[in-house]
Amino acid sequence: MTNANRTVQFKIYRYDPDQDAKPYMQDISVELESTDRKLLDAMVKLKAQDDSISFRRSCREGVCGSDAMNINGKNGLACLTAMDSFPEGKPIVLRPLPGLPVIRDLIVDMTQFFKQYNSIKPYLINNDPPPERERLQSPEDREELNGLYECILCACCTTSCPSFWWNPDKFVGPAGLLAAYRFIADTRDQATAERLDDLEDPYRLFRCHTIMNCVDVCPKGLNPTKAIGKIKEMMVRRAV
Amino acid sequence: MKRLVVGAGYGLKDWLAQRITGVVMAVFTLVIFAAALSGAMASREAWQAFMSNGFIRFISFLFIVSLCWHAWVGVRDIWMDYLNSAALRLFLHVITLLALVGYAGWAIQIIWRL
Numbered sequence: 453m454t455n456a457n458r459t460v461q462f463k464i465y466r467y468d469p470d471q472d473a474k475p476y477m478q479d480i481s482v483e484l485e486s487t488d489r490k491l492l493d494a495m496v497k498l499k500a501q502d503d504s505i506s507f508r509r510s511c512r513e514g515v516c517g518s519d520a521m522n523i524n525g526k527n528g529l530a531c532l533t534a535m536d537s538f539p540e541g542k543p544i545v546l547r548p549l550p551g552l553p554v555i556r557d558l559i560v561d562m563t564q565f566f567k568q569y570n571s572i573k574p575y576l577i578n579n580d581p582p583p584e585r586e587r588l589q590s591p592e593d594r595e596e597l598n599g600l601y602e603c604i605l606c607a608c609c610t611t612s613c614p615s616f617w618w619n620p621d622k623f624v625g626p627a628g629l630l631a632a633y634r635f636i637a638d639t640r641d642q643a644t645a646e647r648l649d650d651l652e653d654p655y656r657l658f659r660c661h662t663i664m665n666c667v668d669v670c671p672k673g674l675n676p677t678k679a680i681g682k683i684k685e686m687m688v689r690r691a692v
Numbered sequence: 693m694k695r696l697v698v699g700a701g702y703g704l705k706d707w708l709a710q711r712i713t714g715v716v717m718a719v720f721t722l723v724i725f726a727a728a729l730s731g732a733m734a735s736r737e738a739w740q741a742f743m744s745n746g747f748i749r750f751i752s753f754l755f756i757v758s759l760c761w762h763a764w765v766g767v768r769d770i771w772m773d774y775l776n777s778a779a780l781r782l783f784l785h786v787i788t789l790l791a792l793v794g795y796a797g798w799a800i801q802i803i804w805r806l
Contacts, residue, residue: 618773618774619772622698649701650699652702652703652704653698653699653700653701653703654700654702654703654706654772655698655700655772656698658706658707659769659773661769684704687704688704688708
């Protein structure tokens with residue numbers, strides 16, 4: 453699908469609470485050039501065609517996490533999704549991330565997501581006076597943080613998790629738990645016991661039933677399920 | 693008062709129990725399959741002799757307890773996921789627990805009668 457100037461069909465979830473009684477799917481097509489390689493490029497073209505279509509976007513290279521959406525039924529980042537990954541001749545279906553309130557079109561209210569993220573205290577807790585330069589770690593200890601710190605908080609994982617859909621107010625969700633393990637695993641952090649206490653809860657951590665939707669959708673290739681497993685393992689280790 | 697509260701402080705034990713009871717059930721299933729293949733259930737008499745063996749009584753008791761314990765955690769998880777009213781949840785938790793304890797006693801009585 454790299455040949456010049458092709459027309460691509462879209463089906464886009466539209467909802468403007470000020471005007472629409474309820475959401476509807478809009479059929480729209482756009483002509484793309486060969487330089488429009490990613491879904492976000494196509495969406496920018498769409499927006500030029502119909503400027504009422506609303507979505508978030510910023511860095512356009514998978515770092516900011518703002519253009520997370522449900523693409524053909526699977527959460528992902530528009531800027532990292534290649535146009536030639538779509539089957540030809542079928543409309544591309546775009547919906548907002550599931551499970552969060554829609555503000556407008558593809559823009560969702562992420563308050564609940566960030567509330568959960570904040571609840572795990574996503575910062576280093578260390579009461580020792582800071583050394584002159586930095587708190588050092590051995591390369592092996594630092595290694596443990598790989599695959600954890602790279603999370604961009606796009607919410608693709610958390611909003612693909614049924615446990616979060618049912619209990620968004622109580623279940624921390626994969627992104628929050630990945631971040632929780634990032635600090636539990638950090639040898640410079642001194643609040644490990646408190647962090648484990650906080651998560652030892654039937655809702656906050658144990659709503660995860662290891663269905664791995666989060667791993668399936670993470671645009672950064674991270675593995676929240678593995679991090680959650682390691683939190684559980686640490687709880688077992690300290691309990692026995 | 694509608695303030696949201698979390699932090700019941702349990703979860704690990706149930707999660708661990710569900711895994712351990714799962715292993716017990718899997719082992720018991722293998723034993724039963726092996727017994728069936730080796731002809732221990734070919735006739736009613738053979739089956740009765742097999743089931744009244746001391747070791748089989750021991751593991752079938754463990755199996756039933758494991759099944760009920762496993763089901764308790766699983767069914768409670770379903771109530772916790774889908775029901776928002778704490779009163780209704782408490783009611784169904786109690787019903788589930790009572791039913792499972794009753795079933796366990798009944799099942800053990802049936803199996804040990806053999």
